[in-house]
Amino acid sequence: MKLNGEQNKSVFNGVMLGYLVLILHVLLMIGLGVTVVVIKGIYDFRWLIIIAGIALIGGSGYYFYQYFREHKQRLHDLMSDPAFNNRTLEISLMGGMATVRLGHKDDSIRLIQENSEPEVKQLETAKSTQIKELSELTRMLDDKLITREEFLQLKKEIL
Numbered sequence: 650m651k652l653n654g655e656q657n658k659s660v661f662n663g664v665m666l667g668y669l670v671l672i673l674h675v676l677l678m679i680g681l682g683v684t685v686v687v688i689k690g691i692y693d694f695r696w697l698i699i700i701a702g703i704a705l706i707g708g709s710g711y712y713f714y715q716y717f718r719e720h721k722q723r724l725h726d727l728m729s730d731p732a733f734n735n736r737t738l739e740i741s742l743m744g745g746m747a748t749v750r751l752g753h754k755d756d757s758i759r760l761i762q763e764n765s766e767p768e769v770k771q772l773e774t775a776k777s778t779q780i781k782e783l784s785e786l787t788r789m790l791d792d793k794l795i796t797r798e799e800f801l802q803l804k805k806e807i808l
Contacts, residue, residue, distance in 0.1 A: 659726075666713070667740065673709045677702065782807050 684698055717723065718719065739750045790800045 666716075668741070670713075673705075677705050677709075680705070680773070779807055 741748045784802055786800055789795045
């Protein structure tokens with residue numbers, strides 16, 4: 650399926666938006682870590698840290714809301730793009746401790762490659778090749794494509 654320029658732009662904007670969300674979360678974690686080191690303790694200033702974290706998350710959420718509103722887009726429009734059709738978008742942070750999954754309404758995960766086991770290819774033995782040729786000759790004899798004499802002569806050559 651070929652995508653036109655507008656669809657490519659919307660997919661690119663969606664991917665960049667995802668990267669921006671990821672970068673803001675990383676900056677949030679770095680900021681909280683620096684705050685803990687500078688203040689020398691979570692216990693005494695835990696409420697300040699929680700309020701600052703909520704403010705940062707709320708501010709980034711408001712920024713994205715304004716961005717979507719300014720460009721007259723909705724998250725549903727982004728997810729209905731043909732590039733995301735029948736796919737799930739999953740954003741995992743902190744080693745999977747925080748995960749957001751967008752896309753399918755069912756819980757089954759669809760893999761990109763259905764056959765996960767590699768196909769094993771083996772060389773044919775001479776005996777298996779003979780059996781195949783004899784089977785083909787028998788089929789040809791049954792379908793009356795060759796005569797009985799031709800069948801016996803070819804059988805001798807194969808064996």
